[in-house]
Amino acid sequence: MPLSVVRRISFCAGHRLLGHEGKCAGLHGHNYVAEIEVTADGTDDVGRVIDFAEVKSRLKGWIDEYWDHGFLLNRDDEAAIAAVRSVEPTKVFLFPGNPTAEKMAEYLLEEVCPKALAPFNVRVDKVVLWETPDCFAVAAKGQGQGARG
Numbered sequence: 001m002p003l004s005v006v007r008r009i010s011f012c013a014g015h016r017l018l019g020h021e022g023k024c025a026g027l028h029g030h031n032y033v034a035e036i037e038v039t040a041d042g043t044d045d046v047g048r049v050i051d052f053a054e055v056k057s058r059l060k061g062w063i064d065e066y067w068d069h070g071f072l073l074n075r076d077d078e079a080a081i082a083a084v085r086s087v088e089p090t091k092v093f094l095f096p097g098n099p100t101a102e103k104m105a106e107y108l109l110e111e112v113c114p115k116a117l118a119p120f121n122v123r124v125d126k127v128v129l130w131e132t133p134d135c136f137a138v139a140a141k142g143q144g145q146g147a148r149g
């Protein structure tokens with residue numbers, strides 16, 4: 001039977017949304033929370049899908065290194081990239097598109113989780129990314145593709 005565990009990872013980062021019609025076109029930041037759902041078709045001898053500490057060290061480790069206290073910027077956003085890089089110390093993560101909650105959740109699901117958890121016999125089918133206490137996005141496998149892909 002499939003069993004899942006969820007690890008919550010908090011971090012803060014700055015960003016802006018290129019082309020946004022309102023205030024999110026300006027540089028600003030959020031206290032994000034990522035919820036990573038890890039699934040396996042059973043447990044190990046100890047009764048775990050995976051140890052919570054492994055999820056923390058591998059995924060919080062990646063987020064701490066690349067996103068936490070950094071700026072997530074659209075790789076086409078030359079002005080913001082130059083502005084942030086003009087201030088030392090600087091930490092910039094270039095994103096393939098706008099760093100919306102949806103795209104950040106998708107990036108964790110598709111790019112980060114499979115590599116970070118590769119040594120374990122588990123899969124990540126769902127990532128929830130909270131941008132504010134009231135707004136979150138969900139990236140999940142096994143659900144129909146929307147018209148915009």
Ligand SMILES: Nc1nc2c(c(=O)[nH]1)N=C([C@H](O)[C@H](O)COP(=O)(O)OP(=O)(O)OP(=O)(O)O)CN2
Pocket residue numbers: 017024028099100101102131132134135
């Ligand atoms: N579908 C999405 N919509 C928006 C995203 C996003 O990632 N996905 N992001 C933003 C901005 O980053 C913005 O900071 C959050 O928007 P907003 O809801 O306006 O923020 P608040 O709730 O803090 O606004 P208040 O006016 O202070 O209540 C925009 N949209």
